[in-house]
Amino acid sequence: MNYKAVSKILSYVLKLEAVLMLLPCIVAIVYREREGWWYLATAAICFAVSYLFGFAGGKKTDGFFAREGFFVVAMSWIFMGLFGAIPFVLTGDIPNFVDALFESISGFTTTGGSILRDVEALSKTSLFWRSFTHWIGGMGVLVLLMAILPLAGSENIFMMRAESTGPQVGKIVPKIRKTAEILYVSYFALTVVEIIMLIAGRVPVFDALTTAFGTAGTGGFAVTNSSIGNYSNYGQIVVAVFMMLFGVNFNLYYLISVRKIKAALLSEELRYYVGIMLATTLVIAVNINGIFGGFGTSLRYSFFQVSSLMTSTGFSTYNYNTWPELSKTLLVLVSIIGACAGSTGGGIKVSRFVIMLKCVKREIRSFVNPRTVRQIRMDGSPITREVRSSVKSYMLAYLVIYVISLIIVSLDGFDFTTNTTAVFATFNNTGPGLNMVGPAGNYADFSILSKIVFIFDMLAGRLELYPMLILFVPNTWKD
Amino acid sequence: MKIIVVGGGKVGQTLVEQLNAEGHDITLIDKSREVVESVISKVDVMGFAGNGASYHVQKEAGCSDADLLIAVTDSDELNLLCCMIAKKSGNCHTIARVRNPEYSRDVISIRSELGLAMVINPEHAAAKEASRLLRFPQAISVETFAKGRADVLSFKINEGSPLAGLKLIDLTQKLHCDVLVCGVERNDEFMIPRGNFKLLENDLVFIVASPKKADEFFKKAGIQSSKTRRAVIVGGGDVTYYLATELISAGIEVTIIEKNLDRCEELSQALPKALIIHGDGSDKAVLEEQNVASADGFLAFTDLDEENIMLALYAKDVSDAKIITKINHITFDDLIEKLNVGSIVCPKNITAENIIRYVRAMENSLTVNIETLHRMCDDRAEALEFLIREGSPLVGQPIQKLKIRQDAIIGCINRGGDIIIPRGGTEINVDDTVVVITSHTGFTDISEILKEE
Numbered sequence: 003m004n005y006k007a008v009s010k011i012l013s014y015v016l017k018l019e020a021v022l023m024l025l026p027c028i029v030a031i032v033y034r035e036r037e038g039w040w041y042l043a044t045a046a047i048c049f050a051v052s053y054l055f056g057f058a059g060g061k062k063t064d065g066f067f068a069r070e071g072f073f074v075v076a077m078s079w080i081f082m083g084l085f086g087a088i089p090f091v092l093t094g095d096i097p098n099f100v101d102a103l104f105e106s107i108s109g110f111t112t113t114g115g116s117i118l119r120d121v122e123a124l125s126k127t128s129l130f131w132r133s134f135t136h137w138i139g140g141m142g143v144l145v146l147l148m149a150i151l152p153l154a155g156s157e158n159i160f161m162m163r164a165e166s167t168g169p170q171v172g173k174i175v176p177k178i179r180k181t182a183e184i185l186y187v188s189y190f191a192l193t194v195v196e197i198i199m200l201i202a203g204r205v206p207v208f209d210a211l212t213t214a215f216g217t218a219g220t221g222g223f224a225v226t227n228s229s230i231g232n233y234s235n236y237g238q239i240v241v242a243v244f245m246m247l248f249g250v251n252f253n254l255y256y257l258i259s260v261r262k263i264k265a266a267l268l269s270e271e272l273r274y275y276v277g278i279m280l281a282t283t284l285v286i287a288v289n290i291n292g293i294f295g296g297f298g299t300s301l302r303y304s305f306f307q308v309s310s311l312m313t314s315t316g317f318s319t320y321n322y323n324t325w326p327e328l329s330k331t332l333l334v335l336v337s338i339i340g341a342c343a344g345s346t347g348g349g350i351k352v353s354r355f356v357i358m359l360k361c362v363k364r365e366i367r368s369f370v371n372p373r374t375v376r377q378i379r380m381d382g383s384p385i386t387r388e389v390r391s392s393v394k395s396y397m398l399a400y401l402v403i404y405v406i407s408l409i410i411v412s413l414d415g416f417d418f419t420t421n422t423t424a425v426f427a428t429f430n431n432t433g434p435g436l437n438m439v440g441p442a443g444n445y446a447d448f449s450i451l452s453k454i455v456f457i458f459d460m461l462a463g464r465l466e467l468y469p470m471l472i473l474f475v476p477n478t479w480k481d
Numbered sequence: 482m483k484i485i486v487v488g489g490g491k492v493g494q495t496l497v498e499q500l501n502a503e504g505h506d507i508t509l510i511d512k513s514r515e516v517v518e519s520v521i522s523k524v525d526v527m528g529f530a531g532n533g534a535s536y537h538v539q540k541e542a543g544c545s546d547a548d549l550l551i552a553v554t555d556s557d558e559l560n561l562l563c564c565m566i567a568k569k570s571g572n573c574h575t576i577a578r579v580r581n582p583e584y585s586r587d588v589i590s591i592r593s594e595l596g597l598a599m600v601i602n603p604e605h606a607a608a609k610e611a612s613r614l615l616r617f618p619q620a621i622s623v624e625t626f627a628k629g630r631a632d633v634l635s636f637k638i639n640e641g642s643p644l645a646g647l648k649l650i651d652l653t654q655k656l657h658c659d660v661l662v663c664g665v666e667r668n669d670e671f672m673i674p675r676g677n678f679k680l681l682e683n684d685l686v687f688i689v690a691s692p693k694k695a696d697e698f699f700k701k702a703g704i705q706s707s708k709t710r711r712a713v714i715v716g717g718g719d720v721t722y723y724l725a726t727e728l729i730s731a732g733i734e735v736t737i738i739e740k741n742l743d744r745c746e747e748l749s750q751a752l753p754k755a756l757i758i759h760g761d762g763s764d765k766a767v768l769e770e771q772n773v774a775s776a777d778g779f780l781a782f783t784d785l786d787e788e789n790i791m792l793a794l795y796a797k798d799v800s801d802a803k804i805i806t807k808i809n810h811i812t813f814d815d816l817i818e819k820l821n822v823g824s825i826v827c828p829k830n831i832t833a834e835n836i837i838r839y840v841r842a843m844e845n846s847l848t849v850n851i852e853t854l855h856r857m858c859d860d861r862a863e864a865l866e867f868l869i870r871e872g873s874p875l876v877g878q879p880i881q882k883l884k885i886r887q888d889a890i891i892g893c894i895n896r897g898g899d900i901i902i903p904r905g906g907t908e909i910n911v912d913d914t915v916v917v918i919t920s921h922t923g924f925t926d927i928s929e930i931l932k933e934e
Contacts, residue, residue, distance in 0.1 A: 068522075159522055176483075176506040176527040386514065 003479060007066050008074045010059030011161075014147055015078040016052030019085055020045040022138060026089070026131040037127040040092040048085045071160025073478060075144060076469040079461055082143060083107040086135055095128040100450050107457045109135030110143075111464035112346060114222020114316035114433030115424075117446045117453070121227050126208065129225045133212035139464065140219025140248070140346035141189045142166065149182035164469050168343020168351050169393050174256045188255040189346070193218040196244045203236040213317075217244045220347040222316025222433040229318045229441065235302065238319050242306040246279065249313030249341030270381050271342050271353045275312075278352070282336050283308045286329045293325070304329075312336040314348035316433025323440035330436055334423055337432040348431030348463055350400065357385055357393045399467050404429060407459050411452045424448075429459040482506070482844055483547045485573075487533030487563045488554035489516040491810070492578065492603070495833040496551060500840060501526050503923075508542045534562040536570055544571035549598075549843065551836060553578045564597050574598040574843065576836055582719055599839050606835055607828035608723035611805050614824045615709045615728065615778050616692075618803035619699045621685065621824050624855040626866045626916050627895035633663065633855065633864050633918065634695055635687045636704065638680055643703045650676045656701045659902045660690040663892045663918040664862055671862045671920045673890045687857065689892035689916060691900040709733055709777040709803065715762030715792055716783030717744050720807060720828065722751060724780070729754045733778075736771055738762040763788050765795070774800045781822075782807045793822035862920045864892065867927040869913045874928050881905035889919035889930040 023045040030038020086106035090096040096105055101117045108115050109132050118124065124132075138146070142165040148158055158178040163171045173181045193214050200210035212225045213233075226232060230241055250272060257266040266272070287297065287304035294300040303320050310317045311333045322333060340349015360378045368374055377384040407425045412418075416438055423435025424445070434441045445456065462470040472478045482505050486493050489511035497520060501507050507526040510533040511517050517528035531538035533552065544550065550567040552560035557579045564575035576599040584591065588600050613623045620634040638644050647655070649662055664687035665672050665680070672678075680686065690698060712728055714721050717739030725735045725748075735755040739745050742759050749757045760767040762783060773779060779796040781789035786808050793806040804823030808814070811827050818825070834856065841854050853866040869876060875883060880891060880903050894901040895914045901907060909915060917930055924930065 158525055173521075173527055176508055176525070178525045180506075 003073060003481060004065045004070050005481075006058070006060030007070060008059075008077065009055045011074045011144075011147075012077060012081060013052045013055035013059055014151060015143060016048050016055065016081060016085065018143065018147060019082055019138075020048040020052060022134070023048065023085075023089070023131070025134060026127045029130040030125075030127040033126040035125050035127050037089075037093040037095070037125045041089045041127060041131065044085065044088045044092065047088070051085075066160065068160050068163075069472070069478060072164045072469040072472050075161055075164040075465060076461070076473055078144060079110065079465060079469075082138075083110055083457075083461070086110060086131075089131060090128060093125060093128055095124050100453050101446075104445065104453050104457055105132065106135060107460050108428075108433070109133075109221065109223060110139035111431050111460040112136050112139050112219040112221040112314070112348065113428055113431040113460045113463075114216065115427055115439065115456070115460075116223065116433075116444050119444055119446055121223075121225065130208070130212060132223045133215040133221070133225070136219030136221025136223060137193065137215040138219075140221065141185055141252075145182045146186060148179055149186045164465065166344060167347075167466060168251075169354055169357065169389050169396070170343070172253075174253055184256050185252050188252055188259070189218065192244070192247060192255075196240065199240045200237060203234055203240060205233055205237050209233075213241060214244075216317065217241055217315060218248055218346065220245065220248050220313045220315040220341065220345070220431075222310070222314075224317060230306070231319045238306055239302065241317060242309045245309045245313045245315045245317070248315075249275065249309075249345045249347040251342040251344035252346075253344050268381070271356060274356050275342050275352045278336065278339060279308055279312055282312070282332050286325075286332055289329045290325050307333060308336060311432055312339065312347075312349075313341045313345070314430055314432045316427070318434060318441035321440065321442045323436055323442065334426060334436065337430050338426060340430060350397070350430070353380070354393050354396060356380065357390065358397060360385075361390060361394070396467065399471065400429075403459065403462060403467065407455050410455045411448070414447075414449050414452050416447075424456070425459060428456040429463045431460060431463045482549060482840070483543065484508070484840070485510065485539070485542050485544060485547045485550045485567070487511075487550065487552045487560070488578075489513070489520055490553065490555065491829045492553045492832050492836075493551075494520060495830065496553065496836060497526055498524055499833065499837055503837075503841070505840070508547075510538060510542055534559055534566055536566055539563075539567055539570065544573065547571055547573045549574045549576065549840065551576045553832070553836075557581050557584060561591070561595065561597075565595055568596045576601065576839065578603065578832060580604055580719070582722060585723075598843075599836070601832055601835055603828040603832040604719035605723045606831045607720045607807065607826050608727060610831055611720070611724050611780060611807075611824075611826050612727040612731070614805055614826075615712065615733070615803060617695065617699075618709055618777065619704045620695075622857065624857065624864055626853050626855075626864070626893075627898075627900065627914060629692075630895060630898060631689060631691055631893050631900045631916060632695060633687055633689050633857070633892065633916070635664075635666075635685055635857070636699075638682055638684045638686060640682050642682070644680050644686075645682045647680050648676070649674055649678050649680070652680075656698065658698045658701055659694050660688045660698045661890075661892055661902045663687050663689050663864075663890050664857070664920075666858050671858045673888055673918065673920060685858075687862075687918065689902065689918070694900075694902075711736070711776050712778030712780060713738065713768075713771055713773055713776045713802075714780040714782055715768075716781070716789075716807075717741070717748050717757075718782060718784060720826075721780075721782050722748065724782075725752050725755050736776075738767060738771065762792060768792075768795070773802070776800060776802045778803045778805070780805045780807070784809070786810060790817065790820060790822055794820065797821065797823065860922070862918065863922050863924070864916060864918045865924060866895075866914050866916050869909055869911055869915060869927065871911050873909075873911070874931060875909045875915075876911055877908065879906045879908055884932040885930055886919075886921070886932050888921045889917055889924075891930075892916040892918045 023041055026041045027038045083106050087102040090102035091099055096102040104117050144161045144165045175181055196214040197210050216223050254266040283305045287301040291300045306319045307322050339355055340351050341347025343351045343353040364376050412421050419436050420438040424439045427435035484505050485508045486496050487510045489509055497507050497509055501524050509528045514530040517530045521528040529542045544567050550573050552563035560577040564577045567575050575597050579600050580602050592600050617623050620636050622635045624633045665674050666685040711734040713736045715738045717737050728735050737755055738758045738760055740761050745757050745759045779802040781792040789806045793804050796804050806822045806825050808825050808827045855864045891903050893916050
């Protein structure tokens with residue numbers, strides 16, 4: 003492990019976090035809250051530590067390979083989570099450190115699951131920081147770093163691959179810095195549009211900002227106990243549509259911006275994504291029609307919830323824990339499928355499922371006619387053997403982590419539905435599950451051990467398993 | 482600039498790395514997915530797997546808004562096709578590598594008919610380089626500026642040389658010779674020497690001079706100088722063919738030792754004036770028979786790098802000849818340099834260098850004014866030729882009053898064909914071209930050599 007190069011990048015990451023932590027300070031000034039001082043103090047600590055890392059780090063970053071890329075991404079996220087948790091403890095908003103860490107990691111990984119029983123009791127400053135971590139974590143902090151820092155060299159592509167989502171991470175334009183810039187510009191622009199549309203719908207400015215951050219990162223922290231439920235119908239629809247938009251591969255927005263609209267719309271993953279979402283929305287709308295007594299209303303509730311869970315956001319407009327079993331099952335299932343690769347959303351990703359399904363289809367055909375040679379294609383180009391096998395091993399690793407987490411969490415003795423959906427909700431970065439962790443519930447009652455498992459699952463889910471898993475391989479740590 | 486490179490072989494990869502380092506947007510097309518994958522995980526460029534001559538692949542790679550397409554695959558015909566299609570569909574500049582000697586006569590017509598910006602033949606370029614090196618047997622490298630009127634030469638100070646221990650100020654007074662020491666490489670470090678710099682044994686010294694003055698300098702400095710009269714070339718490949726043609730036309734006697742009888746016959750047909758020997762060049766008896774010991778030039782040009790190195794070491798041992806070794810795969814270049822096998826010629830590197838020079842010139846013609854650029858000492862130093870335009874901050878002051886950066890030096894001034902070696906009182910005029918030697922890479926304008934205020 004090239005610790006010097008890793009330290010250098012960690013130092014950049016923490017500097018960036020220190021700067022970003024100044025935003026809640028501004029909020030504290032606006033609302034005249036004393037909590038701002040603690041954020042300022044944490045930013046100072048963060049800056050000091052970043053300086054130490056910078057001191058330990060070398061100037062050159064030779065010897066930076068895939069291993070270092072994965073490692074630095076995992077470490078960056080862990081450190082960001084740790085420093086993000088400090089102000090929660092210092093301000094007294096969340097006195098227990100593990101709880102604070104859970105909240106902070108839940109924010110950065112855009113999970114949106116909370117250990118807070120009463121969100122509204124928090125200071126505005128902490129509420130803002132909580133939502134803002136979603137925005138930082140959504141597109142990825144290292145991608146942001148690449149967009150603003152001239153990190154020359156090969157380290158970039160490895161970090162980008164480790165942090166971006168999906169089975170095939172590619173660049174949009176030759177230069178990685180430009181690619182990162184394009185991603186962040188579209189991310190920023192979409193967020194701003196949402197904020198404006200929310201404010202136009204008379205959502206209070208503070209709520210509009212935090213809700214937009216939560217939507218953009220597909221996070222799900224809300225600033226009221228009823229999540230999005232007490233905003234107007236217009237506000238709910240805006241949020242639902244934007245959740246769906248942030249679940250789309252951002253490369254497509256670039257294609258649209260260079261007027262290759264046809265290529266963007268023909269994307270196979272997009273079509274599956276929209277198809278699954280609409281079909282599920284319709285089935286649930288019919289299923290819950292009895293509760294709301296009006297197809298229009300039930301369609302609105304259904305669309306919001308499907309869009310929210312499929313993109314792994316986790317906002318809710320209604321306590322869907324009271325909905326029929328079919329609806330609840332479908333909601334959990336779409337949250338496992340997740341959003342598109344290259345989006346800010348979580349889950350396994352639509353493209354992995356599509357590739358898996360095509361592999362299965364091919365296997366079945368090969369039983370019928372064993373000598374068939376058939377290439378699996380996606381968007382017209384063949385899927386290479388490496389991608390196929392990486393998708394398969396991803397699914398397997400996913401299952402193994404899931405089962406181990408479930409067993410540990412079940413030690414706490416809660417019911418099966420709670421446990422299974424709690425692990426799914428953290429691992430897929432969704433946030434709410436069913437029963438105790440449902441839209442009206444929270445993670446407060448779990449034991450410390452379970453919370454640590456959830457923290458690991460959230461990180462593993464956001465970083466797509468491998469960066470976290472390599473930390474358990476002793477060779478990773480050797481020189 | 483947006484550049485598409487077709488072919489991810491050695492030359493393609495070198496181009497991708499260097500052009501990317503110079504800040505261009507590079508897209509690589511290669512038929513092998515593995516090659517593309519390995520390049521894009523090393524270098525920050527975009528990659529496409531596919532046939533570079535396919536219109537669709539080119540379109541996908543962004544040919545329509547590319548500025549330049551460089552085709553360096555194994556196949557000449559494919560390279561030409563790539564360029565033709567790119568020219569027609571994307572209207573960008575194109576460079577093709579065409580190495581088959583049968584096409585070498587057609588280069589000019591190929592270029593004009595197909596609208597190529599540049600056709601490069603690696604073997605021919607290597608031969609050119611070798612022949613330039615033979616012109617100055619004492620020099621290890623020769624770079625040409627001002628259309629051949631000025632050279633930057635490098636040579637090593639041997640043990641017991643009168644130059645060893647001499648300060649640069651004394652050098653001029655002692656030798657009365659109009660040359661300028663513009664760089665010294667010592668212990669792998671490139672330095673720009675100042676007046677009180679002391680030369681030591683084993684230093685690699687770079688000088689700027691006109692060819693005639695350089696000759697004079699070598700004589701006065703007691704470095705043996707004799708015009709090359711007879712050159713022995715071992716190995717009869719394409720480089721040998723081009724080189725022999727050049728040497729024969731310069732009146733140098735050429736002996737070629739080649740293993741393959743058929744090739745010997747081909748060569749003797751193409752080069753009636755050369756002495757073609759059918760024999761194994763790695764056989765000591767054959768070499769002795771051809772009296773390598775008395776040759777002025779010895780060129781190890783077989784296809785095997787290992788054999789070339791052995792041959793060069795042997796020749797170094799038995800003769801005082803100028804030795805040039807051809808190396809095809811430069812992976813251990815720093816090791817090879819330590820072996821003291823004379824000058825090294827690497828066709829692939831030369832190809833890449835020539836193309837990069839073209840790219841820089843193309844870019845410069847739009848924005849800056851570098852006329853020529855050479856890389857020296859493993860890219861640690863650059864020699865650049867600038868055109869002085871109206872309003873340049875260097876004009877109208879004696880050089881000693883200019884605040885020039887520590888890592889740069891003005892090597893010579895070309896004023897309408899006269900080469901002036903600058904002294905403290907020399908002034909630079911508009912329309913001069915100026916050669917600057919620097920250990921800083923990436924200057925784009927002459928004014929950048931001045932210290933920032």
